[in-house]
Amino acid sequence: MTTTVPTGTRAAKNRARALHTFGAMMARDARVLRRTFVMSAVRIVIQPLLFVFVFAYVLPKVGGGGAGPGGEAFSTVMVPGLVGSSMVLQAMAAVTFPLVMELSGPGAIEDRALAPVSVRVLGLQKILSAVVEGLVAGLLVFPVVLLVHAQGHGPAVEVANWPMLVFVLLAGAVLAASIGMYLATRIDPRQIQVLFTLVMFPAMMLGCVYFRWTALESTPWLQYAVLLNPMVYMNEGLRAVLTPQIDSMPAWAFLTALLVGAVVFGWLAMRSFARRVLR
Amino acid sequence: MTGNLAIHADGLRKSYPGPGGEAEAVRGLGLSVAKGEFFGLLGPNGAGKSTTIGMLTTMVRPTAGRAEVCGLDVAADAVAVKRRIGVVAQDNTLDIELTVAENLEFRGRYFGLGRRDARARARDLLTLFGLFDRARARVFELSGGQLKRVMIARALVHRPDVLFLDEPTAGLDPRSRLHLWDVLRGLQAKGQTILLTTHHMEEAETLCDRLAVIDQGRVLACDSVRALRETVGAETVVTVVYEGGAFDLAAVRAMARADRVEATDGQVRVFAGDPDGVLSDLVALAAKAGLTVVDASQLAPSLETVFLTLTGREFRE
Known part of the structure; x- marks a missing residue:
């Protein structure tokens, strides 16, 4: 009995080893992100930049508008929308595209799957890595949408509630990454273009990016229909904390949707991922 | 007891749901490989070799039966098994986002090495495998033979007890094949336990101490090449x-x-x-x-x- 290692000690040792592996995988993703940073940053920023340039700079200059439906500056409406949608799209893309590639080629996922951690830890790492990429995208887009505008058409932004901001950012990014992982494990790699045209683009157009959700009151069927779009909760949540002077969805609604969505899709994604990795 | 065995499998089965009902890839396979042995699984394409390797390396869940690597159950103790094995898959499983050296370096870090140690280990292995001048190359710039050598080097980063190779020379030109055989013989000489699958008779005959001839998911015979030739195929x-x-x-x-x-x-x-x-x-x-x-x-x-x-x-x- 003298050689028996106490179970608690062994479990602690295994946890520490798994954590080291997890950290090494995050470091690998950071290395790749750093290498492609300039191109990724341009890709992430270009669309929001063009939007604020046209709608908050060019149109007010040519007298074509600049005010939203409630009389608020259009630039103010767009800040949470463009930051939120960029984060959602980037967090999804960060997990979906590499994973579709890894799962389509024979055995490509084995590079990471043979590392000494459980498949669950591997899935969690992919989600966390995508969350980080989503947050980086938000950080890149925020100054752009804050600063690009015609004189007198600047957005009015303040942080009304820091804890709520942190929650919305994290839960929204986890939800987006989980949906991305779930889709990657379910779709045929050949349909990835379809995913973009049929899922990402409509989600963006109808995601309360360019208008606030409460402005849809005049079209009730649409106001309810867009609730199927997870991006709405992220954007409305950011709207509530960043531009509190503008009407937004009730806090209980977007907080519940983000939390329940992150948990449910997180669970579905992990289950589906494990089934694809272990044959 | 399986104390001196590197690999032990008994009654191993794997079936996949298919269009015409369950398709059995492996049907009650058993084998034992001793430590330090160079063991071959020889069989035609579709014999169940890759599925067997998949189960022994924890990547495929057995439908029935059990298998142990270094005395650890592949299903119940998958993470511990993964620490003790190196795997060279049939297809290219290198990380295409990384350079050759980084592939080895990060594999080392996944297995607990610190950043500096991992880098040193990667450098040593690349030198050993004659790949040092390719350290900064991207994976897609390598020839087929170099790709396999990088994969073997990567599989050895954490000094595994058992090295698995699935059809390591498939698709290689004769020169690269001979070079790879030398590499594998060198590893065996240092006491590395190796399990290799092949559908190449000469390869099995040249490299392996013992062979299991498998077909349709079963072991038909298992012995040294010489014994098989003298008894079954005399x-x-x-x-x-x-x-x-x-x-x-x-x-x-x-x-x-x-x-x-x-x-x-x-x-x-x-x-x-x-x-x-x-x-x-x-x-x-x-x-x-x-x-x-x-x-x-x-x-x-x-x-x-x-x-x-x-x-x-x-x-x-």
Whole structure:
């Protein structure tokens, strides 16, 4: 009995080893992100930049508008929308595209799957890595949408509630990454273009990016229909904390949707991922 | 007890749901590999070799049976098993986003090495495998032979107890194949336990201490190459393929040197310890019966005759 290692000690040792592996995988993703940073940053920023340039700079200059439906500056409406949608799209893309590639080629996922951690830890790492990429995208887009505008058409932004901001950012990014992982494990790699045209683009157009959700009151069927779009909760949540002077969805609604969505899709994604990795 | 065994499998099964019901890739496979042994799984494509390797390396969940690597259950103790094995898959599984050196470096870090140690280990292995000048290359810039060597180097980063190689020389040109054989012999000389799958007879014969011949998900025979050749495949196999009627099988069986005769439609096969004159006698018998001989062949005792004797089918590479 003298050689028996106490179970608690062994479990602690295994946890520490798994954590080291997890950290090494995050470091690998950071290395790749750093290498492609300039191109990724341009890709992430270009669309929001063009939007604020046209709608908050060019149109007010040519007298074509600049005010939203409630009389608020259009630039103010767009800040949470463009930051939120960029984060959602980037967090999804960060997990979906590499994973579709890894799962389509024979055995490509084995590079990471043979590392000494459980498949669950591997899935969690992919989600966390995508969350980080989503947050980086938000950080890149925020100054752009804050600063690009015609004189007198600047957005009015303040942080009304820091804890709520942190929650919305994290839960929204986890939800987006989980949906991305779930889709990657379910779709045929050949349909990835379809995913973009049929899922990402409509989600963006109808995601309360360019208008606030409460402005849809005049079209009730649409106001309810867009609730199927997870991006709405992220954007409305950011709207509530960043531009509190503008009407937004009730806090209980977007907080519940983000939390329940992150948990449910997180669970579905992990289950589906494990089934694809272990044959 | 499986104390001295690197690998032990018993009653291993794997079935996949298919369009026509369950398809069984592995059907009750058992094998034992000792520490330090170079062991081969030889079988044609589709024999169940890759699925077997998949189960032993924790990537495929067995439907039934059990397998242990270094005394650890592959299903219940998957993470601990992964620490003790290195795997070289049949396809390219290198990380395409990373350079050659980074592939090794990060593998080391996944397995607990610190950043500096991982980098040093990567450098040592690349030097050992003659790849140092390719350290900064991207994966897609490598030739097939270099790719395999990088994969083997990567599999060795964490000094695994058992190295698994799935068809390591498939698709390589003859020169790269010979080079890789040298690499593997070198590893074995240092005491590395190796399990390799191959559908290449010469490879199995050249490298392996012991072989399991597998077909249709089962082990048909398991022994050293020499023992297999001397017992199962000790006879020369003479085959005549013909058209235009029926062979006089009674006459074939009456041939003095025919130890065993197998006949199917349009084909006669004779197993003979002393094959002198068997082929010409068979051709003569065919001519006498007015048959057209389409093909005739004589196989000297080899792994090929082992396989033929065990399965009744020719081994197609």
